[in-house]
Amino acid sequence: MRDKPWYPVVYMFVITVLLSALLIGFSRYTRDKIEVNVQMAFERAVVGAFIDVKPVANQQVHQMFTQQFKLDEKSKSYIYSKDGQVQGYAVPFAGQGFWDNIRGILGIAADKRTVSGITFYEQTETPGLGARIDENDFKKQFPGVKIKPTAKPIGIRPAAQQLSDNEVHAVTGATQTSVRLEKLINDSLVRWLESQGVKEPSS
Numbered sequence: 001m002r003d004k005p006w007y008p009v010v011y012m013f014v015i016t017v018l019l020s021a022l023l024i025g026f027s028r029y030t031r032d033k034i035e036v037n038v039q040m041a042f043e044r045a046v047v048g049a050f051i052d053v054k055p056v057a058n059q060q061v062h063q064m065f066t067q068q069f070k071l072d073e074k075s076k077s078y079i080y081s082k083d084g085q086v087q088g089y090a091v092p093f094a095g096q097g098f099w100d101n102i103r104g105i106l107g108i109a110a111d112k113r114t115v116s117g118i119t120f121y122e123q124t125e126t127p128g129l130g131a132r133i134d135e136n137d138f139k140k141q142f143p144g145v146k147i148k149p150t151a152k153p154i155g156i157r158p159a160a161q162q163l164s165d166n167e168v169h170a171v172t173g174a175t176q177t178s179v180r181l182e183k184l185i186n187d188s189l190v191r192w193l194e195s196q197g198v199k200e201p202s203s
Contacts, residue, residue, distance in 0.1 A: 046090045047065055049119045075191070075195035091106045104122075129171065142168060154168070
């Protein structure tokens with residue numbers, strides 16, 4: 001049968017169908033897992049903007065997220081409540097970094113004026129430079145920073161420069177990442193402040 005002129009065509013067709021089916025099945029299987037992992041990273045970032053969740057298992061993080069955080073459709077942020085009291089707000093920010101997308105969460109205290117923390121759930125900036133925005137030395141600057149209801153609520157200034165109460169130091173050697181991150185954070189903050197009715201005091 002192998003010497004028949006149609007055999008190679010049929011053989012290649014069958015092999016192609018089988019391989020395609022395997023690839024489609026594998027793609028669907030991994031896609032579901034990837035989507036779960038992406039959602040888990042997002043939930044951990046939201047919770048982590050207020051609570052140190054590093055030792056907490058994924059199931060516990062998911063439970064915290066579903067029970068204590070509620071999406072506010074108007075502002076596209078999450079309201080963090082505990083024991084019936086608003087504890088803060090999780091404001092997502094996302095956009096183009098120096099190399100690729102940066103996605104993160106800015107935690108805001110219940111007073112709507114103070115940062116409680118910052119987390120990232122996606123960034124592929126330069127290792128050892130821009131990627132250091134996801135290191136604790138950079139992130140630990142944010143808790144307690146004041147939010148000003150202006151066009152630039154939070155500033156990221158070069159290292160060694162004197163800071164105001166609404167500013168943090170940039171990562172040394174990562175100027176472009178810092179500039180882009182500042183814009184992403186402030187674009188989201190300005191929209192969020194407007195949705196909350198928080199305006200710049202009139203002079």
